[in-house]
Amino acid sequence: MDVVRSQPQHGWIEVITGSMFSGKSEELIRRLRRAQIAKQQVQIFKPLVDNRYSEDHIVSHSDMRMASQCVKSSDELVKCVDDDTEVVGIDEGQFFDANLPAACNTLADRGKRVIVAGLDQDYLGRPFEPMPQLLAIAEYITKTLAICVVCGDPANHTQRLVASSDRVLVGATGMYEARCRHCFDPTLAAVEKV
Numbered sequence: 001m002d003v004v005r006s007q008p009q010h011g012w013i014e015v016i017t018g019s020m021f022s023g024k025s026e027e028l029i030r031r032l033r034r035a036q037i038a039k040q041q042v043q044i045f046k047p048l049v050d051n052r053y054s055e056d057h058i059v060s061h062s063d064m065r066m067a068s069q070c071v072k073s074s075d076e077l078v079k080c081v082d083d084d085t086e087v088v089g090i091d092e093g094q095f096f097d098a099n100l101p102a103a104c105n106t107l108a109d110r111g112k113r114v115i116v117a118g119l120d121q122d123y124l125g126r127p128f129e130p131m132p133q134l135l136a137i138a139e140y141i142t143k144t145l146a147i148c149v150v151c152g153d154p155a156n157h158t159q160r161l162v163a164s165s166d167r168v169l170v171g172a173t174g175m176y177e178a179r180c181r182h183c184f185d186p187t188l189a190a191v192e193k194v
């Protein structure tokens with residue numbers, strides 16, 4: 001008798017969250033690679049806004065990379081997921097719209113293992129929507145920490161080094177660094193009034 005491996009009956013949501021440089025993308029790529037090695041059907045997505053390194057790959061700061069699809073919205077993401085896909089990886093979750101938690105719920109309810117990586121705080125240390133909402137509904141949460149470049153303590157913050165009040169400021173290297181709560185200084189990013 002042939003044993004046909006069918007779609008798992010139950011899905012769930014995993015979230016990997018922390019500051020920049022804390023290893024979120026590396027951890028996401030590690031989990032997705034293991035799933036691929038186990039011959040599971042994997043699809044990987046990132047939001048269109050983030051084209052820092054590569055249009056069609058998720059890329060870590062240590063240059064680990066995996067092919068991915070760019071999507072404009074959470075709704076588009078749900079539509080792009082194939083029926084036979086077992087694992088859905090999503091990077092830069094903080095750049096998605098407010099429907100991301102609902103989209104992940106839909107996919108998990110369809111039996112998919114959904115893994116989302118994203119920043120939990122913005123450059124001022126404020127919760128970065130929609131990640132808090134996603135954390136509330138996830139089955140599994142991994143908090144990653146970087147190393148503070150000033151003192152070496154565990155770094156929970158993303159320090160912006162250039163003056164800008166844009167919440168989303170992607171691009172040049174050297175614009176951000178990882179810092180602990182003691183060394184984090186949100187006023188550094190303040191735009192000077194003329």
Ligand code: ADP
Pocket residue numbers: 018019020021022023024025026027059060061062144146147148149178
């Ligand atoms: P994230 O997705 O959280 O921004 P990445 O997975 O892209 O993080 O990159 C993690 C890598 O960043 C580390 O393995 C290391 O090579 C590099 N890195 C750069 N600065 C730091 C730092 N301050 N602390 C830890 N890792 C750092």
Ligand code: ZN
Pocket residue numbers: 148149150151152153179180181182183184
């Ligand atoms: Zn520090």
